[in-house]
Amino acid sequence: MSSSSDPAAAGARIAVVTGASSGIGEAIARLLAEKGWHCVLVARREDRLRALAEEIGGDVELCDVADRDAVDAMAERILARHPAIELLVNNAGMPARGSYLTVDLDLIRRVMEVNYLGGVWCTRALLPGLRCAAGSAHVVNLVSVAGTTAFAPAGAYAASKHAQLAFSRSLSSALRGSGVAVHAVLPGFVETEGFPQKSVLKSRLMRRFVIQPPQVAEAVLRSVEKGKAEVTVPWFPYRPISILQALAPGLIARFAGMSDYKPGSV
Ligand SMILES: NC(=O)c1ccc[n+]([C@@H]2O[C@H](COP(=O)([O-])OP(=O)(O)OC[C@H]3O[C@@H](n4cnc5c(N)ncnc54)[C@H](OP(=O)(O)O)[C@@H]3O)[C@@H](O)[C@H]2O)c1
Numbered sequence: 001m002s003s004s005s006d007p008a009a010a011g012a013r014i015a016v017v018t019g020a021s022s023g024i025g026e027a028i029a030r031l032l033a034e035k036g037w038h039c040v041l042v043a044r045r046e047d048r049l050r051a052l053a054e055e056i057g058g059d060v061e062l063c064d065v066a067d068r069d070a071v072d073a074m075a076e077r078i079l080a081r082h083p084a085i086e087l088l089v090n091n092a093g094m095p096a097r098g099s100y101l102t103v104d105l106d107l108i109r110r111v112m113e114v115n116y117l118g119g120v121w122c123t124r125a126l127l128p129g130l131r132c133a134a135g136s137a138h139v140v141n142l143v144s145v146a147g148t149t150a151f152a153p154a155g156a157y158a159a160s161k162h163a164q165l166a167f168s169r170s171l172s173s174a175l176r177g178s179g180v181a182v183h184a185v186l187p188g189f190v191e192t193e194g195f196p197q198k199s200v201l202k203s204r205l206m207r208r209f210v211i212q213p214p215q216v217a218e219a220v221l222r223s224v225e226k227g228k229a230e231v232t233v234p235w236f237p238y239r240p241i242s243i244l245q246a247l248a249p250g251l252i253a254r255f256a257g258m259s260d261y262k263p264g265s266v
Contacts, residue, residue, distance in 0.1 A: 019092030023192030027213035065118030075125030090119035135179030
């Protein structure tokens with residue numbers, strides 16, 4: 001589903017952004033378009049993607065990233081139009097609320113398929129295009145502080161993000177020297193449609209650490225332009241929390257238990 005003839009011939013760099021129909025993905029696509037990139041906008045809600053493509057330019061691809069056959073077919077269509085892809089942003093994702101004691105078992109599977117495997121399928125399928133981009137290609141994985149910090153009220157979500165971060169780190173090593181650099185961006189709480197932060201905003205302690213999607217989009221661009229392997233946004237308090245989780249997991253578990261955070265907003 002293309003909306004353009006040959007943006008690469010006109011000098012535009014090609015980016016594929018998954019989950020571009022709302023929130024962080026939409027903000028990333030807007031920022032990239034402002035900087036002259038041509039974006040392939042991927043998600044399931046056609047009306048949203050078409051409206052955005054009309055506004056910022058770009059192609060629309062409807063795809064459930066958890067469906068491997070659909071991802072392969074999408075990649076084939078994209079590569080036929082754009083043989084060289086300079087940037088893939090694996091951003092499509094979903095929440096999974098509830099602790100492991102109560103969360104629906106199908107949701108545990110689905111969140112892994114979307115948040116973790118979706119990025120794996122997209123990366124593998126689009127790798128030929130990334131390798132074709134004359135040694136200057138990037139993959140950005142939109143992880144989360146939940147990728148480093150296990151949080152009981154959203155255990156399955158945290159597990160999917162831990163898996164996604166491990167994927168990102170091992171992909172980075174596997175592609176070292178190939179001309180495809182891999183970056184992970186780890187936001188804390190961000191106010192979006194899919195992740196409304198109502199209960200975090202109610203907490204006097206936490207509300208000042210809720211950010212907006214454009215701040216994450218800036219961090220994505222920064223990770224690419226500065227060659228950063230991992231960026232936590234905002235750095236404080238989330239990076240120290242990630243370090244503490246690694247050094248003293250019991251302390252973080254106790255803090256999470258004491259906070260007035262309620263499930264429903266991770
Ligand atoms: N908001 C936060 O607090 C926060 C914090 C850290 C990390 N993150 C991560 O940031 C990413 C974006 O989240 P967001 O906050 O921007 O949420 P959002 O507004 O709900 O956006 C999620 C995007 O992912 C797409 N998506 C969901 N499931 C999909 C699927 N199976 N196939 C294709 N696209 C799918 C949605 O589009 P369709 O419904 O149209 O398919 C939508 O465009 C996620 O990976 C999330 O885990 C969010």
